[in-house]
Amino acid sequence: MERIDKRKYDELRNIKISRNYLKHPQGSVLMEMGETKIICTATVEDKVPPFLKGTDTGWITAEYSMLPGSTIKRKIRDSSKGRIEGRTQEIQRLIGRALRTVVDLKVIGERTIWIDCDVIQADGGTRTASISGAFVALVDALNKLYIEEEIPYIPISGFVSAVSVGIIKDIPVLDLCYQEDYKAEVDMNIVMTDKYEFVEIQGTGEESTFSIDELHSLINLAKKGNEEIILKQKEALGKIGELIGKTEK
Amino acid sequence: MERIDKRKYDELRNIKISRNYLKHPQGSVLMEMGETKIICTATVEDKVPPFLKGTDTGWITAEYSMLPGSTIKRKIRDSSKGRIEGRTQEIQRLIGRALRTVVDLKVIGERTIWIDCDVIQADGGTRTASISGAFVALVDALNKLYIEEEIPYIPISGFVSAVSVGIIKDIPVLDLCYQEDYKAEVDMNIVMTDKYEFVEIQGTGEESTFSIDELHSLINLAKKGNEEIILKQKEALGKIGELIGKTEK
Amino acid sequence: MERIDKRKYDELRNIKISRNYLKHPQGSVLMEMGETKIICTATVEDKVPPFLKGTDTGWITAEYSMLPGSTIKRKIRDSSKGRIEGRTQEIQRLIGRALRTVVDLKVIGERTIWIDCDVIQADGGTRTASISGAFVALVDALNKLYIEEEIPYIPISGFVSAVSVGIIKDIPVLDLCYQEDYKAEVDMNIVMTDKYEFVEIQGTGEESTFSIDELHSLINLAKKGNEEIILKQKEALGKIGELIGKTEK
Amino acid sequence: MERIDKRKYDELRNIKISRNYLKHPQGSVLMEMGETKIICTATVEDKVPPFLKGTDTGWITAEYSMLPGSTIKRKIRDSSKGRIEGRTQEIQRLIGRALRTVVDLKVIGERTIWIDCDVIQADGGTRTASISGAFVALVDALNKLYIEEEIPYIPISGFVSAVSVGIIKDIPVLDLCYQEDYKAEVDMNIVMTDKYEFVEIQGTGEESTFSIDELHSLINLAKKGNEEIILKQKEALGKIGELIGKTEK
Amino acid sequence: MERIDKRKYDELRNIKISRNYLKHPQGSVLMEMGETKIICTATVEDKVPPFLKGTDTGWITAEYSMLPGSTIKRKIRDSSKGRIEGRTQEIQRLIGRALRTVVDLKVIGERTIWIDCDVIQADGGTRTASISGAFVALVDALNKLYIEEEIPYIPISGFVSAVSVGIIKDIPVLDLCYQEDYKAEVDMNIVMTDKYEFVEIQGTGEESTFSIDELHSLINLAKKGNEEIILKQKEALGKIGELIGKTEK
Amino acid sequence: MERIDKRKYDELRNIKISRNYLKHPQGSVLMEMGETKIICTATVEDKVPPFLKGTDTGWITAEYSMLPGSTIKRKIRDSSKGRIEGRTQEIQRLIGRALRTVVDLKVIGERTIWIDCDVIQADGGTRTASISGAFVALVDALNKLYIEEEIPYIPISGFVSAVSVGIIKDIPVLDLCYQEDYKAEVDMNIVMTDKYEFVEIQGTGEESTFSIDELHSLINLAKKGNEEIILKQKEALGKIGELIGKTEK
Secondary structure, X not given: OOOOOOOXXXXXXXXXXXXXXXXXXXXXEEXXXXXXXXXXXXXXXXXXXXHHOOOOOOEEEEEEEEOHHHOOOOOOOHHHHOOOOHHHHXXXXXXXXXXXXXXXXXXXXXXXXXXXXXXEEOOOOXXXXXXXXXXXXXXXXXXXXXXXXXXXXXXXXXXXXXXXXXXEOXXXXXXXXXXXXXXXXXXXXXXXXXXXXXXXXXXXXXXXXXXXXXXXXXXXXXXXXXXXXXXXHHHHHHHHHHHXXXXXX | OOOOOOOXXXXXXXXXXXXXXXXXXXXXXXXXXXXXXXXEEEEEEOOOOHHHOOOOOOEEEEEEEXXXXXXXXXXXXXXXXXXXXXXXXXXXXXXXXXXXXXXXXXXXXXXXXXXXXXEEEOOOOHHHHHHHHHHHHHHHHHHHHHHOOOOOOOOEOOOEEEEEEEEEOOEEEEOOOHHHHHHOOEEEEEEEEOOOOEEEEEEEOOOOOEOHHHHHHHHHHHHHHHHHHHHHHHHHHHHHHHHOOOOOO | OOOOOOOOOOOOOOEEEEEOOOOOOOEEEEEEEOOEEEEEEEEEEOOOXXXXXXXXXXXXXXXXXXXXXXXXXXOOOHHXXXXXOHXXXXXXXXXXXXXXXXXXXXXXXXXXEXXXXXXXXXXXXXXXXXXXXXXXXXXXXXXXXXXXXXXXXXXXOOOEEEEEEEEEOOXXXXXXXXXXXXXXXXXXXXXXXXXXXXEEEEEEOOOOOEOHHHXXXXXXXXXXXXXXXXXXXXXXXXXXXXXXXXXXX | OOOOOOOOOOOOOOEEEEEOOOOOOOEEEEEEEOOEEEEEEEEEEOOOOHHHOOOOOOEEEEEEEEOHHHOOOOOOOHHHHOOOOHHHHHHHHHHHHHHXXXXXXXXXXXXXXXXXXXXXXXXXXXXXXXXXXXXXXXXXXXXXHHHOOOOOOOOEOOOEEEEEEEEEOOEEEEOOXXXXXXXXXXXXXXXXXXXXOEEEXXXXXXXXXXXXXXXXXXXXXXXHHHHHHHHHHHHHHHHHHHHOOOOOO | OOOOOOOOOOOOOOEEEEEOOOOOOXXXXXXXXXXXXXXXXXXEEOOOOHHHOOOOOOEEXXXXXXXXXXXXXXXXXXXXXXXXXXXXXXXXXXXXXXXXXXXOHHHHOOOEEEEEEEEEEOOOOHHHHHHHHHHHHHHHHHHHHHHOOOOOOXXXXXXXXXXXXXXXXXXXXXXXXHHHHHHOOEEEEEXXXXXXXXXXXXXXXXXOOEOHHHHHHXXXXXXXXXXXXXXXHXXXXXXXXXXXXXXXX | OOOOOOOOXXXXXXXXXXXXXXXXXXXXXXXXXXXXXXXXXXXXXXXXOHHHOOOOOOEEEEEEEXXXXXXXXXXXXXXXXXXXXXXXXXXXXXXXXXXXXXEOHHHHOOOXXXXXXXXXXXXXXXXXXXXXXXXXHHHHHHHHHHHOOOOOOOOEOOOXXXXXXXXXXXXXXXXXXXXXXXXXXXXXXXXXXXXXXXXXXXXXXXXXXXXXXXXXHHHHHHHHHHHHHHHHXXXXXXXXXXXXXXXXX
16 A cells, blocks of 8 residues: 555654744744644633633643634635534644643643634644644743743643544554545554653544554554654744743743 | 452452442332442433434433432532533433443434433442443333333344553552542443443543553453353343343333 | 313322432433423532622523423424424423422522423323423432532422313313313413412403303312322422421431 | 403403514514504514424424513613523513424424514503414414425414403403503412313412412403403414414415 | 605615604604614613723613514514624624714713614614614713713714715715615725714615726715704704813813 | 834835645745734645535635634634634635635535635734735635646636725824824725725724724825835735736646
């Protein structure tokens, strides 16, 4: 079997992380992973949800959306349907959880960081690319707070990235594009840190099943993929990336 | 460390599966897993969603809800809030996907099986208990179609059950109750078949992380747990359970 | 004419009132009236709706719902439809009004008692059974406040129950089951106290009409029925029931 | 006790029924009952709700609304709140049921008669005045169908009107205005035909109770009131009113 | 070409402005412009929207609605559709903006004036007639505040009225009725003050185009029309109208 | 007075029109007008809204949205609010109307062209830039239908563009950026064709007023601005632009 775009089974698509893509949000990134393109922004708001009021603790929440023109068949807006799809909600919850894992919310104080991932063009892997891109936007936003001396240091304990893996015709492959995703028997999204720890693992047989051996192959592919994505994040962030994982001023 | 209810780390709570709990639905089960109690029903409707019209293929869809009195703090109804929570949607999608994995929807024909899981009392593990109980209700509903000669055999390829595992104070434990779930560092739901295949694996560090070794321990616990739950499902179904996995009349 | 279930015209179905049905709510009852089964809970919340803030007065509000599997044809959830049906709202308002009639809300202080009536299985008379069952749950919840010395006494002036009556083929009958209700020419719900006073009377010709004499026959049947239901409530409550109508400690 | 507006206890307010109030709907009435003013319209639509398709039977459905300027405190629109209030739904259902009682829907064929009752000015008794006014608009709409030879006769078996009665300071009174309604201990709405038959009776102790004797007094008052309202309806309809209750051409 | 109702091209329909049409709101007007009839009310509320809290400034906001019976084909209520139409929102925004132009909101203090325009009968020009009628209701409401010495003077700098103009078969015409509006190639609404200043100009080719010369003709017609409407407003307001534009007590 | 960005009063911002910005929609443009950036797409759907079924006529409908990160203060999504803002609806209706003006919908046949304008970065003039950009995307989409021989020619009668003008400190200026728009006394949006005809003119005194002379100055500025924008559209479209206004193959 050859992959649609000639990639090797364990090869990522081209990654491009463009920082400061928009002028208003504190952090904004155009995340490109092959043909998948997502605007990821991080905006700081000086208040927290009700359940955190008075706790001196911050919050990170994520919203995800696909532009109508991002998909092959025009995507109907959630606002037109009057409700947010189950899939959208699942992804939003995943992005928020993943980013909160590496942030010390106590240090942020009573602020909410809004993460917005708006898919401009979809070609598979939008939820994982959202996490990888949003991480960079989040670093930029927290760095701005740090520069303005609103927080004593950037309270991020490590890099976080995410990648999809899957099994197509019994072969485990890394970073599925839409056409691969569509026919994959098993589909898995793995969120990891730069210390090779799992943040989240979500695997589904897509109405089929998979064995323990297949699980292992997929996890190894994901490890390799995340390693390379984190390298790209580090490149993009340059000096600022070096402040991550450091709690001393 | 001792567990709240004195169980061993790899011990399930008491399981009770009461079939034919309600008189109207084709399949209905009261699923009890310790203090967690869920009414799982399966209802057959003679039509399919628009995307399946004219395909001769059936569908299984699930809805999940918690009664206001099921939780410690009264749960506000989705209908009062005017929207379905993200968590609810995630669970509904999981239940539907899990059950569809083992059913040959072609054999069902243009019918929808509605799975309803209504939590009467919640004490952790409601989504996994929903899957395990709904499976039994589904078998009953399909058996009724089979008896009425609407379908040539029960088109279920194997048993499906689900269980939660987690890490509490660095110790992997099986089948978390609410108080354990609340303080778990890692939380994982694993759906399996009676052939030890994975249907779904969802693990989250709950805003923390976990290592590959911890992943292995959790998977082993889940394997043991699901094995025991499937035994209970078999007991509950008796003779009907023997028709599962048989495609010949 | 013989009744479907062989009952005499003035005979109630079997009543079973199971207290402490759930572990979380302050009061919880499984109310069974023949095949009609309803979980009635009473939960205390330490705040009141905006219109009562600062008035030192409490509130009782009711919500009513039918599980999807409770009816012959699967009932679509209000949350899926995105709105609460007119019928549901009418019933909720009735239950709340009926219970507030016998409670001195001043004594409760700024608390809301949430009454939830969730129909597990419907076979006619769900709104009246909800009132009769919710009353018992309410007593339990207020008794808990009394025991915890949050209120000086149980501020309930008397027992409240409700029953349906109707005219079928010109014959007045007591406590209609679904099949009777369906073909009744006149349908009436009567809420009464143990002092034979009316709390509410709602009679409709169901798109037909009825005479003054028929009205009298129905009222007499309802009186007999409510008398018997209140006896069952007293049995269920035992000693606690004796505290009702007593305002001295 | 003297009534606010000097009326005798058994005296109605001034009634004015202005037909053909608007030019577009088939039937339209300005119903005035003292200071209460309601525009009641009846519009014919050539289709029926899904549950009646193919049955050759018509339907009558009602909508009720209060203009923002109709009440003492500005009434927030249902459309701004995004949902229809429970009270509104209850009234809508009542109006529809009351009118359907006297109409042979088979004769109407597959048409829906939309009844709209829009309260321009509210001073108590809006739901009963809506019924009394809507009846006249309905007659006009059906008469138009009859004149156009769409239906063989006006399929209305009798007049329907409604009135409110109540107990204020232990005295039963007829046709309560807002200030009376506000302080009434018992509030009852009674819908009747010109043959003194009940269509609907809805009485509530408004969180208090009432005896059987009080019930009788109220029913007698309502009988007298409805008799007088029907006289006014007959006056307003003139010749057309004589066609009611006649099934021969 | 002759106009449907024989009017000259530059002739308004009959205008009737009935003040104090309802008893509850501070200002209420029945605005009639030919067959178009609108109830316009102005209600004072002692609070402002969040963005004005603490600014000592008032607000004027408008809501617009058409009764179901106001149009040829029954108009479905916004509340039934669960959302407010784009057209409705556009009109509401226009009315609010137009009235705010001539009011010194600082003088009103932290109050909101709610303008409600409910179309009872529609025959074209409802948005412009709403503005012209609402202006009078607004004057009455502010006059009431002035009389009660809540504000030092009526803070209205001038009269505001609105009229529609259009091009039908290449001829510019004033004040289009529904049938004219329907076939107009160009449709323009012009809001003006009594000093011949524009408040708002909205012209659309209705999916066609128009030249600069046509624009001039339309503006001249609108000028003439508004002049006459303001005369009617002055007649209706009598002495109170003389207080407008005067800032001294 | 000097303009914030040093432009002359009658000078447009830099315009950049990037065609084929996305790979899925038939037409897609990144429209940049200074710092304002909008993704405009045109998608063809092979069905029409109900009111056009069976008429052999097509439709063009527009949706407009701002990304959360596009504005200075994070913009809350319509889908989170559960409703579409009045301003959004007004803009959507304007875009649709403007484009339909120059298209012969009969030639398109029973197809809907969906126009989506998603603002990535907002700096004033988003509604006019949406129209100018969407026009180009529309041409591309119709050209694709023409190339595929689905339609006999590109049924567009002329170029359409839009620009904002306004009065700031009594000076008429062209193409306002956000900071100018914010303080403008008069704000006008003018949509024109390449034949100097008006498609739409919307001018508001923004709660102030303007004279006839000011109106003339603004119109002249808009004429100049639209002329230049259309030149840019022509440049961007190249050869395809020459097919516009030609009805012969």
